Amino acid sequence: MSFLKRPNDFLFRVLTVVASTSLAVLCLLVIYSVVMRYVFSDAPDFVEPIALLLVIVIAMFGAALKVREGGHIGLDSLVKKLSPKGQVIAAGIQHLCLMTFAVMVFIGCLDMAKTTMEDRIPILGLPEGLRYCIPVVASVCIAMFSFEHLLALFVKKQK
Structure with a gap:
């Protein structure tokens, strides 16, 4: 089972760093935006599209991390x-x-990424498909983490 555990451990650490860094950058970006808007009356227009990308990273990678930890929503009282x-x-x-x-x-997200890759995110100029590439990566991680848990169930059952 270590053939899957080691890569998943590495992937878990990478996702943790990326999600944590994204959260820190999002906080700083929001503070910067608020100060610029209310103190200097000069609201930066690039904050919103960057913040949206960061929120997608945090939400999707955070969901994958919770799957690995086994902390997702469940009906424990019934189980x-x-x-x-x-x-x-x-x-x-x-x-x-x-x-x-x-x-x-x-x-779904891979199809949307392909469809919107030629479009650009206003202000940033990045491909619109980037918004959909983030869930593609997260879904691969969710599948790998769930598969690891599923294999662990069978290993426990055989012992």
Whole structure:
């Protein structure tokens, strides 16, 4: 199982650094924007499109990180009442659903990225498809993390 755990550990650390850095930059950017707008009456126009990209990074990579940690939303009160075998089955279904979700996000966002890559984000001049590339990366991570959890269920079951 280490064939998947090591790359996922590395990916987890990279996502953590990127999401944390994005959050810090977003905070600084918002403070800068507020000071410029209300103190100097000179609102920068580039803050909003950058902030939107950062929010997408934080939300999507944060979701992937929570999947790896096993901290996503669940119906624990129902699952805890199940037998141990039922709990394993519920966890397996949960990870299969997460992997299906990740595949759907991947397909949809990849299609949108291809469709909008020629368009430009106003003010920044970056490709509009960049907004959709972020969820593509996050969906791959979600699928890999869910697959790792699913394999762990089978390894525990066999022992």
